[in-house]
Amino acid sequence: xxxxxxxxxxxxxxxxxxxxxxxxxxxxxxxxxxxxxxxxxxxxxxxxxxxxxxxxxxxxxxxxxxxxxxxxxxxxxxxxxxxxxxxxxxxxxxxxxxxxxxxxxxxxxxxxxxxxxxxxxxxxxxxxxxxxxxxxxxxxxxxxxxxxxxxxxxxxxxxxxxxxxxxxxxxxxxxxxxxxxxxxxxxxxxxxxxxxxxxxxxxxxxxxxxxxxxxxxxxxxxxxxxxxxxxxxxxxxxxxxxxxxxxxxxxxxxxxxxxxxxxxxxxxxxxxxxxxxxxxxxxxxxxxxxxxxxxxxxxxxxxxxxxxxxxxxxxxxxxxx
Numbered sequence: 001x002x003x004x005x006x007x008x009x010x011x012x013x014x015x016x017x018x019x020x021x022x023x024x025x026x027x028x029x030x031x032x033x034x035x036x037x038x039x040x041x042x043x044x045x046x047x048x049x050x051x052x053x054x055x056x057x058x059x060x061x062x063x064x065x066x067x068x069x070x071x072x073x074x075x076x077x078x079x080x081x082x083x084x085x086x087x088x089x090x091x092x093x094x095x096x097x098x099x100x101x102x103x104x105x106x107x108x109x110x111x112x113x114x115x116x117x118x119x120x121x122x123x124x125x126x127x128x129x130x131x132x133x134x135x136x137x138x139x140x141x142x143x144x145x146x147x148x149x150x151x152x153x154x155x156x157x158x159x160x161x162x163x164x165x166x167x168x169x170x171x172x173x174x175x176x177x178x179x180x181x182x183x184x185x186x187x188x189x190x191x192x193x194x195x196x197x198x199x200x201x202x203x204x205x206x207x208x209x210x211x212x213x214x215x216x217x218x219x220x221x222x223x224x225x226x227x228x229x230x231x232x233x234x235x236x237x238x239x240x241x242x243x244x245x246x247x248x249x250x251x252x253x254x255x256x257x258x259x260x261x262x263x264x265x266x267x268x269x270x271x272x273x274x275x276x277x278x279x280x281x282x283x284x285x286x287x288x289x290x291x292x293x294x295x296x297x298x299x300x301x302x303x304x305x306x307x308x309x310x311x312x313x314x315x316x317x318x319x320x321x
Contacts, residue, residue, distance in 0.1 A: 009056045009165045011093060016052040019092035020044070023085070023198065031084030032066045032179045040085055051086055055093060058165060062087045064177040064185050065194050073316070079146065081178055081194020091198035094169050098202060102160050106205060107213040112229035113201035119287050122228045126286055127311050129224045130270045133235040135242040136291075138284035140264035141253065144230040145195045148207055149257040150174050153193070156210045157203070173199060191257070204229050211256045212249075220245060226286075233286055239279070242267045272309040290314040 030036055040047055054060040065081035072078050083091065103114055111122035130136065157170050174193060177185040193200045208227065216225060216234075223245065224235040234249075236242040246267060250260055269279035271293045283292035289311040296308040 009058050011056040013052045015093050016048050019089050023088045023092050029082050031082055032064055033084050062176050064179045067178045067180050080196040082196045088198050095199045095202050110227045122226050123289050126226050126233050129235040130309050134270055135236040136268040137234040137242055137246050138266045138268055139232040140261040141230050142259050142261040146192045148193055150190045153207050156206045270309040273307045
């Protein structure tokens with residue numbers, strides 16, 4: 001087995017092995033071919049060689065993804081797309097290659113699915129922002145991963161990635177068919193990147209970098225925000241500013257073929273002992289934490305109680321723990 005042959009695409013056999021080791025830790029769910037890790041590992045080196053050979057020659061074509069529905073907290077169902085093990089490895093190879101070259105281009109307040117960034121940092125940054133600014137837009141994009149526009153996403157990828165072979169593979173993964181539980185395959189009709197795909201979070205970050213992060217920086221530099229994939233909290237100085245910005249975001253999302261989930265998007269007042277205005281919403285959730293007014297004890301002046309706007313793990317996650 002010659003793993004040192006020069007190929008048209010700069011993917012090495014080691015990159016494929018590294019991706020395999022990462023993906024194997026991520027889960028046992030099988031794709032449409034039903035291949036398990038136990039089966040794959042009977043000839044792991046041979047199987048990895050086939051993946052490498054096809055990826056590095058530009059001839060890798062993914063299989064359809066297996067559609068799976070899981071219940072959401074609100075009682076509705078979320079659709080996942082489960083690629084085959086081989087497609088997960090291939091996606092991881094390209095994701096890792098892209099990440100090393102483009103991660104530094106993302107906004108510093110984008111925390112989701114990035115090396116050297118964490119949900120803990122995002123949670124803490126939101127807490128700090130709530131101390132500085134009185135109002136929050138708790139933003140929810142409706143069915144983001146299902147609705148993301150392929151044409152606009154490819155424009156964003158092209159703006160960030162130079163290599164044509166990377167763009168080629170991204171396009172092929174976007175065009176993967178989905179297979180339902182009856183075994184019927186369906187086209188994506190120019191939109192959607194499956195939750196469950198290894199490369200999907202990176203593509204989400206690329207899309208929202210241009211759709212919202214850079215747009216907010218350009219037109220609303222006075223505001224602060226924290227984004228974790230498609231979960232976003234935006235901090236404003238006044239209620240009027242928050243209302244005007246929310247209207248502008250609504251229009252901006254329409255421009256990029258997305259829409260707000262109006263039931264889950266709210267303007268929230270960060271009420272504490274200093275902030276005495278009346279507002280019906282004084283609580284929001286972010287990454288499993290609930291931000292709201294709470295009784296706190298001062299570290300100074302004999303430990304007197306006061307009302308602070310702080311974060312704690314929400315009740316649902318407390319029960320799970």
